[in-house]
Amino acid sequence: MKVTAALIAAAYAADPVNWPGQSDEDPCGTQIHFPESAVNATCTLDFNGYNPWRVFLGGEFIVDEYSFTNFDGIGSDSIDVVIFWEQSYDGSTGLLSNATCGYDTDVSLNCVDYGSALPGVYFMETANDFRMMKESNYNFQVAGAYPGDVVAMQINDAVGNGFACMNLTTNSGEINVDGINVIEDPWGNLYSDTGIITINVADYASSTVNLFTQQQPGQPWEPSLWKSNVSA
Known part of the structure; x- marks a missing residue:
């Protein structure tokens, strides 16, 4: 099954959080809760052209870059994502630039049902x-x-x-x-x-x-x- 636009929109409205960066090694970030399960599915994140510096999934299993799955008895019925975005200092002002900071509205999730546990480790x-x-x-x-x-x-x-x-x-x-x-x-x-x-x-x-x-x-x-x- 694929996540519909309505589900994604609902996820964005489910208390997304965005915060400013403190330095280029503690940059701006976003937290999103998606009401979707990765159990017996392959889910992929998209960042609308922005570059994540770190992505935390907290208990999902990595399939490929920003793609993941989960298993019966381990996964839950929702997915929590924390993203820190690439961020650097503006050469003219010496201040952190927000130009590379994504927001919750830039993050989308697409899950495709596999029907059973994905084979492999x-x-x-x-x-x-x-x-x-x-x-x-x-x-x-x-x-x-x-x-x-x-x-x-x-x-x-x-x-x-x-x-x-x-x-x-x-x-x-x-x-x-x-x-x-x-x-x-x-x-x-x-x-x-x-x-x-x-x-x-x-x-x-x-x-x-x-x-x-x-x-x-x-x-x-x-x-x-x-x-x-x-x-x-």
């Missing part, structure tokens, strides 16, 4: 908040994997480089330690400088495969699952 969009403190802890969650699968993750940061992380653990199976992408230190702790991590999924894994990590001290940017990929 997908990251849950939960870990790309630039406001998190350095060395924060992150839980990367993957849906669509089964016992016996080998889930291969390439976790990247907000600018597309490998996310350097440490203190890797999982409650979903076993992390493969290859001495190149995942290394065990002298104290038995696992870390990765590349963000390339594989997990052998165990029989006791839940409906989502979990990887628990901590940002390395020298890692400059937060993780972005929009710029990451996963396979099994």
